[in-house]
Amino acid sequence: MGALKKIIYNCKRxxxxxxxxxxxxxxxxxxxxxxxxxxxxxxCRVFDKxxxxxxxxxxxxxxxxxxxxxxxxxxxxxxxxxxxxxxxNKN
Numbered sequence: 001m002g003a004l005k006k007i008i009y010n011c012k013r014x015x016x017x018x019x020x021x022x023x024x025x026x027x028x029x030x031x032x033x034x035x036x037x038x039x040x041x042x043x044c045r046v047f048d049k050x051x052x053x054x055x056x057x058x059x060x061x062x063x064x065x066x067x068x069x070x071x072x073x074x075x076x077x078x079x080x081x082x083x084x085x086x087x088x089n090k091n
Contacts, residue, residue, distance in 0.1 A: 014044045022055045
């Protein structure tokens, strides 16, 4: 399979790059790969928009929580951490 086909048909790579874009910077090559993939994949375009929206909402939530002096209690944090780990271990 050619390099271009690998980019076009690789949604797993595209979702990784979408998430990476939200937390950091993409290399020029990664930006090009993602752009090419998104051009032809409507599912990943929706995922890209949804991920950006969710990321923005979470940032606003944490900002408003921080501004109000509210915080999550340790028991809730530990429970959430265990639930996340359980879900990750299912795969």
